[in-house]
Amino acid sequence: MSKPQVLIAANPKNGIVWSKEEQASKLGAVAEVLELTSSSREEFYKDLASGGKYANIVGIYRHNDSASAIGVFDKDLIEHLPSSVKYIAHNGAGYDQIDIAAATAKNIQVSHTPGAVDAATATVGAFLAISAMRQFARAEQNVRNGKWKTGLSPARDPEEKTLGIIGMGGIGKALARRLIAFDMKVIYHNRNEITPPPDFPCKYIANVDDLLKQSDIVSLNLPLNEKTKGSFGKKQFDLMKDGSVLVNTARGAVVDEEALLAALDSGKLFSAGLDVFPDEPNVNPKLLSNDKITVLPHMGTETRDSQKKMELLVLDNLISALSGKGLLNQVPEQKK
Incomplete structure (x- = not known):
């Protein structure tokens, strides 16, 4: 047969x-x-x-x-x-x-x-979070261009900061385990609280607005669909802490890029780490020219x-x- x-x-x-x-x-x-x-x-x-x-x-x-x-x-x-x-x-x-x-x-x-995909994508997320906090991407460009520390201002330590994960699935859990090593506190938002709870210290936040208000780093780990497309915009950035960081390893279209750029330009956000973009492989030139952003070419599973x-x-x-x-x-x- x-x-x-x-x-x-x-x-x-x-x-x-x-x-x-x-x-x-x-x-x-x-x-x-x-x-x-x-x-x-x-x-x-x-x-x-x-x-x-x-x-x-x-x-x-x-x-x-x-x-x-x-x-x-x-x-x-x-x-x-x-x-x-x-x-x-x-x-x-x-x-x-x-x-x-x-x-x-x-x-x-x-x-x-x-x-x-959990481990590899979470590693990218952890890199983006640390690079954004410490401004390693900007510093690397400086040294490559012979500028050493010219124009660099003191960055932020990741230790004892609060990591807010929106979408605590497999990738979110793997990311949390990695950044807990930096003495971060982990909070998360899902549609429902995870039961049984994860095998690491974390707190469920039922209202995403409350998570944004409490987080020093917000990591987006949610799927792209009609409900999430463009869902992270000015309202969400306004709720975030002054001087906080956004990390996106989910899908680029989840984030309103103009709202992100405005939040960076105003100082509302300290920096951002992006691995994904709405029209890959094309990237908004405004993102590329903004030295507050660590960018990667969708490296999540490139191993x-x-x-x-x-x-x-x-x-x-x-x-x-x-x-x-x-x-x-x-x-x-x-x-x-």
Whole structure:
């Protein structure tokens, strides 16, 4: 009996990089694996149509870099998928490039990779927090440009400051554990208090406004969706402590960039650390020219160790689903 077909929707030059052996031995044992060769959305639609090379696929391994060839998995693309498609296994904790409502309407189950990204993203968040507090990015540019300490003013110590985490999921917890080592007090806001409580000292704050008023560093660790897009703006910055710090490793579109720049220019914020931007790889030039901001090019999971963990988790989701056991990490919206 023929095996079900699975499409690896990734940049053909990359595909599955760190788990080739597992792709061949484990996924290959339960599925016929096809590689994405479509170079445009129009060509992809033809390949999906009856008689096309992807007309009978059951599962899709999706990587964000496939967007450079076929675009994001919006409603239009999902509606073009053949009825044979039952699973989209996404490589990434964030899945805002997939229209979950459209997938659900078509009875397509979607998974992502929570857990696999926690450590690497939290390390980036910790770096951004410390760099922003100590102004290490500005200092590095000084020494590279032969200016030594010219124009540098005394920064702030992270010790005994309050870290406010908005979105205490796996990444938030990993970040808290890292910054507790700097003698920080941790408070957090989720829709609901975590039970049982985390295995480190922290306090739940039911009202996000209260968290903003108490925090020296605010870390954004929440998903991007219609409710969170642009949700962190002037009102939130006005509530923050004078001289506080914002760290964003979530999604760039969560933050109103003009409000952030205004808060930095006024001195309301001491500094900021950003790993994500609304229109990546394009970055607002005003952010780049502002030396109060530490910027990184979305380095959250740019380690071979984390990328392999993510790849393996995507493969495990597909293998589990094709074996009749369901997806291991189905997105929360489809579990309601």
